[in-house]
Each structure stands twice: as C-alpha cells, then as structure tokens.
Amino acid sequence: MFQRLLVPYDFSTGSEHALALAIRLARESGGSILLLNVGTVPAAALGADALGVSQMVLDLNDRIAEERRVSLDRAARAAIPADVQWQARVREGFPPEVILEEAHEHDLIVMGTHGRTGIERVVLGSVTERVLRGATVPVLVTR
Numbered sequence: 001m002f003q004r005l006l007v008p009y010d011f012s013t014g015s016e017h018a019l020a021l022a023i024r025l026a027r028e029s030g031g032s033i034l035l036l037n038v039g040t041v042p043a044a045a046l047g048a049d050a051l052g053v054s055q056m057v058l059d060l061n062d063r064i065a066e067e068r069r070v071s072l073d074r075a076a077r078a079a080i081p082a083d084v085q086w087q088a089r090v091r092e093g094f095p096p097e098v099i100l101e102e103a104h105e106h107d108l109i110v111m112g113t114h115g116r117t118g119i120e121r122v123v124l125g126s127v128t129e130r131v132l133r134g135a136t137v138p139v140l141v142t143r
Helices: 013-029 055-079 096-103 118-124 129-133
Strands: 004-008 034-037 085-092 108-112 139-142
Touching: 004 013, 004 096, 013 034, 013 055, 013 108, 013 139, 034 055, 034 096, 055 085, 096 108, 096 139, 108 129, 118 129, 129 139
Parallel strands: 004 034, 004 108, 034 085, 108 139
Antiparallel strands: none
C-alpha cells in the first residue's frame, strides 16, 4: 500500500479533488500526505543582478511566496482531518520538474488535471502530462 503520497496543489478544483482522494488513500494505508505548491519563478528573479531587476521586484516575489505558504497551510488545515498526517511545502521553479524532484521521496503522486484541450493545451502544455511522462513512481490522476 502507498504510504507517502505527494499531492501537487495549485488551488484548482482538480487539485482539491486529488487531495480528497489522497486523504482517503492515506486513511486506508495509515500513510501521510505532502501537499506541494510550486510557484513559477519570474525569469528576471533568477538573474536579478545581471538583468538589473530592482530589489522591489524580488521583494514582491518573496511576499507572493509567503502568501502562497499561508494559503496552502490554510487549505490543508481546512481539508485534511486530524487523523491524517500531512506536511505542506511551497517551492519555486518549473512545476513538472519540481514535482518530479519531490516524487523521489514518495510512493505515489496523486494529482488533478485541468483537462485543457485544443490550442490551449498546445500553447500552455500540461503539467500533469509532463509528470506522467517523467515519473518513476505511480501517478494517479483525477478530475
């Protein structure tokens, strides 16, 4: 049975459904959940000095990350019952890569999908699809 569940969480309905499913699985197995939110780092913040980005932009990025931490913790406390062990983590980077990095410490990834189709999917890509292609652990996808 799966003991360490990774749930990428972007505050969408799809990620809420994935969390609900992960809660059921964690209860059945006595496992734990890592709720992961990945923020995209603005390209300018990666090389701020070289690009002449002001400290104000970097400070704004830090404030946004802190707001995501607070929101993630609030969402977890509201959704996850007391009898299920969990952690919440906020990271920055390209979401599929960060999710796959975190997956090495887990038995199962439980994630939602936005269900994009057509040109929107081609232009925006699919985090879920990239995770499915690169994962070395099972991935359970829900809508």
